[in-house]
Amino acid sequence: MTETILEVKDLEVQYKTELETVYAVNGISFRLNEGETLGIVGETGAGKTTTALSVLRLLPERVSFIPKGEIYFQGQNLLEMKENELRKIRGEKIAMIFQDPMTSLNPVMTVGEQILEALIFHRAEKAEKAELEKRVDEVLTMVGIAADRKADYPHQFSGGMKQRVVIAMALACEPELLIADEPTTALDVTIQAQVLLMIRNLRDRLKTAMIMITHDLGIVAQTCDNVAVMYAGELIESGTAEDIFCAEKHHPYTEGLFGSIPSLRVYTERLNPIAGLMPDPTERNPGCKFAPRCPKVMAICRSSHPEDAVENTHRIKCHLYSDGITDPRKEEERL
Numbered sequence: 001m002t003e004t005i006l007e008v009k010d011l012e013v014q015y016k017t018e019l020e021t022v023y024a025v026n027g028i029s030f031r032l033n034e035g036e037t038l039g040i041v042g043e044t045g046a047g048k049t050t051t052a053l054s055v056l057r058l059l060p061e062r063v064s065f066i067p068k069g070e071i072y073f074q075g076q077n078l079l080e081m082k083e084n085e086l087r088k089i090r091g092e093k094i095a096m097i098f099q100d101p102m103t104s105l106n107p108v109m110t111v112g113e114q115i116l117e118a119l120i121f122h123r124a125e126k127a128e129k130a131e132l133e134k135r136v137d138e139v140l141t142m143v144g145i146a147a148d149r150k151a152d153y154p155h156q157f158s159g160g161m162k163q164r165v166v167i168a169m170a171l172a173c174e175p176e177l178l179i180a181d182e183p184t185t186a187l188d189v190t191i192q193a194q195v196l197l198m199i200r201n202l203r204d205r206l207k208t209a210m211i212m213i214t215h216d217l218g219i220v221a222q223t224c225d226n227v228a229v230m231y232a233g234e235l236i237e238s239g240t241a242e243d244i245f246c247a248e249k250h251h252p253y254t255e256g257l258f259g260s261i262p263s264l265r266v267y268t269e270r271l272n273p274i275a276g277l278m279p280d281p282t283e284r285n286p287g288c289k290f291a292p293r294c295p296k297v298m299a300i301c302r303s304s305h306p307e308d309a310v311e312n313t314h315r316i317k318c319h320l321y322s323d324g325i326t327d328p329r330k331e332e333e334r335l
Contacts, residue, residue, distance in 0.1 A: 002033040004072075005177055005209050006055070011069030013050050013059065013233075020282045024050045026233040027068070032177070032226075037203065037210040039224030039241075041217060041257070045278055046230040048213045049099070052179050055211075056096060057086055073177070092122040095170035096179040101162035105154040111165045112136050112150025115172050122173050139168040143198060160191035164198070171202060178203070178210045184219070196222060217257060221245055226313075229254050232278050232289040239314035249325050251318050252294045288319065296320060 013025035025047045032038050040048050053059050055071055057078060071078045073094065078086065098104045106114055112133075119132040127135075137147035143164040154162055163183060170178060180199065184192040200223055203210050212223050220227055220241070227244040229237040229251065237244070237251040244254070256274035276293035279285070288294070291301040300319050309321035316325050 002035060004031050005034045005074060006032040006211075007070075007072040008051075008055070009070040009072070011051070011054060011071065012067050013047070013054055013069075014065045014067060015060075015063050016065060017063060022281045023284060024233055024281060025054070028228075028230070028233075028235045030228055030235065030238065032209055032211065034176075034209055035207050036225045037212055037223055039212045039214065039220035039227045040230055041214055041220050041227060042230035043215055043257075043274075043278070045232075045281070047233040048230055049181055051230075052096065052181050052211065052213055055179065056090055056094060057081075058096075088122070091118045091175070092173040093175055094177045094179065095173070095175040097163075097166055097170050097181060097183045099182045099185050101159060101166045104166050105162060107154055110151050110153055111157070111168075112140075115139060115150070115165075115169050118169060118172050135172065139172050140165075142171070142202065143168045160187055160195065163187060163191075163195055167195070167199065167202070171206070171208075174206055175208060178208050179213070180210060181213045182215070199223070217261060229257070233281065234289060234317065235315075236290065236317045237315065243314040247314060249316070249321065251290075251316050252296050252320070253290050256293075288317075 008031070009029050010027050011025055011029070012023075012027055015022040015024055028047075028051065030038065040051065042048055050059070054066065055073075055078065059066075066079060069079070073089065078089070081089075105111070109117075115136045116132060119135055120129075123132060136150055140147050140150055145161060145164055145168070149157075154165070157165065167183070183199065184195050187195060196219060199210075202208075212219065214220060224241055226240055227238065228235050229244070231253050237254050239247075244250075250258075253274070256272075259272040260274060262271060274293055279289050279292065286305060287300075287302040288297075288306050291297050294301065298319060304319070306317050306319045306322075308315045308317050309325045311325045314325060
């Protein structure tokens with residue numbers, strides 16, 4: 001029986017200025033078990049990165065607030081920890097691969113020094129410096145970079161190689177949870193495939209739990225055990241990968257995401273993008289946030305916020321399923 005390594009409960013995140021308040025994350029809840037991969041998917045502005053930064057308490061100071069919620073890592077509430085306690089967790093137990101490798105590396109330090117820096121901070125009391133330097137060689141080799149390149153600077157690497165260095169930094173201390181925030185966004189398609197394959201292999205080898213943040217359902221299908229679909233700061237659908245990719249019933253937004261995927265088989269058809277834009281995050285309304293863009297909108301959608309409809313592991317936040325979301329295939333199995 002696997003244990004829960006991360007549990008987020010009713011998390012809300014706001015960004016406040018003198019002029020307005022941005023409601024970035026609005027009461028989301030999810031859990032992640034040891035060794036599992038959770039995919040958080042949604043378009044730009046959905047709140048995916050804010051959620052990830054909340055876990056590590058890396059939200060921008062003075063303008064960000066968490067008015068409500070709990071984040072438990074191995075039973076400890078990260079939101080109640082002091083900064084010196086969090087530093088011991090960041091990098092060693094929870095590591096993050098950021099979106100842009102170009103800005104994630106220090107241009108005036110060699111890549112070896114940057115990997116070694118994290119190892120010294122977390123393991124200097126347990127190992128000699130020679131052992132830590134050997135670990136630098138190991139992780140560089142693990143991600144497909146020759147160990148003798150540890151003396152090179154970031155500008156001497158291509159974009160794909162820089163991303164491998166960032167992954168090596170994240171994995172150096174063998175974290176129990178890895179957060180990958182759109183790790184292939186800045187890479188071309190061929191390098192994307194190589195980096196994703198490498199991340200999956202390293203995850204399987206190290207038995208690391210992972211949160212994969214992306215807007216690409218193809219990446220989710222290849223990588224994730226469970227999926228959470230985010231829209232305008234809310235989780236509007238979640239479940240196992242089978243629930244999301246094989247079930248017949250979905251949230252209209254999820255259906256829109258599937259309709260936006262280009263197909264090489266049906267290349268004569270035009271893409272079917274989701275009409276409209278996400279709602280203004282500084283405004284709150286009583287209804288469903290997707291209602292202005294939804295092709296199946298009903299009167300109740302504009303006046304009442306939907307509750308979660310649940311069928312085993314599958315959850316959909318939509319008025320269409322107020323009577324339940326039983327999959328027709330499961331009904332046939334019962335019969």
